Amino acid sequence: MNTDSILKNIAKHIELNNEEQNLFISVLNFKKVAHKKFILQEGEACNYIYYVHSGALRAFYLDKTGKESTIMFAIEDWWITDMFCFLNKKPAMVFIESINDCLIYQLSKENLEMLYIKIPKFERFFRILMQNAYTREQLRVLENLSLTAAERYQSFLLKYPQIAKVVTQKQIASYLGVTPEFLSNIVSKNKKSVS
Amino acid sequence: MNTDSILKNIAKHIELNNEEQNLFISVLNFKKVAHKKFILQEGEACNYIYYVHSGALRAFYLDKTGKESTIMFAIEDWWITDMFCFLNKKPAMVFIESINDCLIYQLSKENLEMLYIKIPKFERFFRILMQNAYTREQLRVLENLSLTAAERYQSFLLKYPQIAKVVTQKQIASYLGVTPEFLSNIVSKNKKSVS
DNA sequence: CGTCTATTTGAATGTACTCAAAAGCGGTGG
DNA sequence: CCACCGCTTTTGAGTACATTCAAATAGACG
Numbered sequence: 015m016n017t018d019s020i021l022k023n024i025a026k027h028i029e030l031n032n033e034e035q036n037l038f039i040s041v042l043n044f045k046k047v048a049h050k051k052f053i054l055q056e057g058e059a060c061n062y063i064y065y066v067h068s069g070a071l072r073a074f075y076l077d078k079t080g081k082e083s084t085i086m087f088a089i090e091d092w093w094i095t096d097m098f099c100f101l102n103k104k105p106a107m108v109f110i111e112s113i114n115d116c117l118i119y120q121l122s123k124e125n126l127e128m129l130y131i132k133i134p135k136f137e138r139f140f141r142i143l144m145q146n147a148y149t150r151e152q153l154r155v156l157e158n159l160s161l162t163a164a165e166r167y168q169s170f171l172l173k174y175p176q177i178a179k180v181v182t183q184k185q186i187a188s189y190l191g192v193t194p195e196f197l198s199n200i201v202s203k204n205k206k207s208v209s
Numbered sequence: 210m211n212t213d214s215i216l217k218n219i220a221k222h223i224e225l226n227n228e229e230q231n232l233f234i235s236v237l238n239f240k241k242v243a244h245k246k247f248i249l250q251e252g253e254a255c256n257y258i259y260y261v262h263s264g265a266l267r268a269f270y271l272d273k274t275g276k277e278s279t280i281m282f283a284i285e286d287w288w289i290t291d292m293f294c295f296l297n298k299k300p301a302m303v304f305i306e307s308i309n310d311c312l313i314y315q316l317s318k319e320n321l322e323m324l325y326i327k328i329p330k331f332e333r334f335f336r337i338l339m340q341n342a343y344t345r346e347q348l349r350v351l352e353n354l355s356l357t358a359a360e361r362y363q364s365f366l367l368k369y370p371q372i373a374k375v376v377t378q379k380q381i382a383s384y385l386g387v388t389p390e391f392l393s394n395i396v397s398k399n400k401k402s403v404s
Numbered sequence: 405c406g407t408c409t410a411t412t413t414g415a416a417t418g419t420a421c422t423c424a425a426a427a428g429c430g431g432t433g434g
Numbered sequence: 435c436c437a438c439c440g441c442t443t444t445t446g447a448g449t450a451c452a453t454t455c456a457a458a459t460a461g462a463c464g
Contacts, residue, residue, distance in 0.1 A: 083354040098344040137332040144339035149293040151346035159278040159386040
């Protein structure tokens with residue numbers, strides 16, 4: 015159980031001394047997650063925020079008609095949770111499922127709040143994390159409003175080439191907000207125009 | 210120039226003593242903004258985050274074809290800026306325009322960073338602000354993916370009744386990602402089904 | 405090898421857009 | 435105070451983008 019990567023992730027924004035590092039590591043739970051397992055299901059309490067050490071996860075919403083909408087993907091070195099429900103102690107609105115075998119660290123809300131008190135630098139760390147998440151989502155809204163499906167697909171490939179490698183086309187479709195059939199169409203037209 | 214409302218806004222999440230309050234107030238710039246004025250234009254440096262004391266503002270993106278996409282509205286007691294460009298010192302990608310006469314406070318990036326150092330509680334304050342902004346945008350993405358235009362309009366009216374009062378239908382359309390003509394259609398159908 | 409799911413293809417349909425023109429509304433100046 | 439101007443809203447016809455449904459093919463996995 016190698017904590018280097020998560021400590022490096024933290025070190026991108028704040029500096030922890032050894033004692034602080036040890037406290038932080040001591041409150042993490044390490045978890046192996048097999049392919050196609052749910053680490054969170056709709057309706058459950060969402061008590062954890064997850065750091066992906068390796069592997070990939072997908073958060074999606076399932077509406078009454080059975081349609082999935084992918085909220086986000088998380089690969090190596092990303093953080094993921096149902097943020098609204100985690101922060102407000104509400105039952106989860108989304109599912110989080112592993113896309114392949116994963117190693118993750120989970121941090122509970124109680125421990126996170128303890129960290130905010132004992133090591134206030136964590137306020138800074140999560141402020142920056144939230145800032146980045148916010149601006150990312152804002153750009154996504156903008157693209158949803160102003161770009162066609164084909165353009166959003168191009169943008170996705172450019173922004174997240176590593177994600178595109180590990181997820182299915184159907185999952186990308188549900189992230190972009192189009193049907194898998196229509197995305198298939200877009201992809202085949204792209205191929206023709208290249209050749 | 211009444212600083213009560215902005216201090217109350219801060220007090221929602223952190224407690225400042227008198228000295229801290231004075232330091233905070235001392236770095237704010239008060240500004241009157243007349244109707245239909247731009248406080249930020251695309252391409253300009255985005256050095257400030259704005260708190261709306263009274264009035265209403267709108268941030269929108271303008272694409273090459275001349276189409277506007279409304280990123281957000283800000284009314285009394287809201288904070289607004291082009292967050293990505295503010296944080297990363299990039300030229301603004303959006304316009305921010307007053308919807309009516311406004312009284313605003315502006316806080317520069319330099320002063321914000323000074324506050325983070327001198328009063329670390331501000332890390333917490335902006336963490337919470339960013340969290341709320343993130344979860345709001347995430348919900349908006351979800352609604353864009355899973356709801357029809359008519360449903361998104363209903364949701365907008367429910368969530369932001371105060372905003373709906375002060376903005377035009379055209380501006381709401383550009384927030385929802387539909388044409389003004391189509392939103393007009395939705396509205397008239399809603400009226401018929403009520404009567 | 406067989407099963408399950410993802411992907412592709414196509415036809416019919418629906419949702420939302422474009423373009424155009426008319427009507428409504430608010431502000432401004434004579 | 436009224437007439438005009440500019441912008442928003444409405445309405446409608448024609449079109450384009452995206453969905454639904456169905457069926458065939460391809461791939462992944464036990």
